[in-house]
Amino acid sequence: MAGKQTELEALLVPGIESLGYQCWGIEYLSQGRHTLLRVYIDHADGIDVEACAAVSRHLSGLLDVEDPISNDYTLEVSSPGMDRPLFTLEQYQAHIGEQVKVKLRSPYEGRRNFQGIIRGTEADEVVLQVDDHEYLLPIDTIDKGNIIPRF
Structure with missing residues (x-):
């Protein structure tokens, strides 16, 4: 799982940063046939729904081309929120x-x-x-x- 996490970070972080956002963290949760890819983004001015939608569209295209996840998955893009997860x-x-x-x-x-x-x-x-x-x-x-x- 750590290898997949590293692969996804290498693929997604540059795309997130190219849009002007910070990648706060990535969660890759594979449970049987259901896989969840949750990406947390941050910005000094905060994150709104439009920012999440823009990053989601960008990452969806990138994931479709590179195809790092072979099975079906759900992509979520979110702000870290007040109860922000800590990754590093x-x-x-x-x-x-x-x-x-x-x-x-x-x-x-x-x-x-x-x-x-x-x-x-x-x-x-x-x-x-x-x-x-x-x-x-x-x-x-x-x-x-x-x-x-x-x-």
Whole structure:
């Protein structure tokens, strides 16, 4: 799956950037016969429906020509939103002090789910404070991480 993710990023990111948007992240979820390709885009001025539609049209054409996904799939283009997913170490670093929910691919100290405050990054690890304990979570073990919005 990581190979497919890397292939899709190499194909899609230049197209997204050519339209003036930042590729916040890509989720490739293959579950049996149903595949979902979710692309998150961002821009300093925000993202609206028209931006998502323009990027979706552009990526659809690119995906039709290059055909990196052999079976049927659904393409979704979205803003990261307030509960934005975090994909990279740089994104975690940019959100130090924010509260997040993190789900790991495999258990660490007997648990897969953590909720705490991002305290920083060290090498390839996210420093997450949960109550009075700090965890060093390697970025490649994180399956999913999302900001918890404050209202």
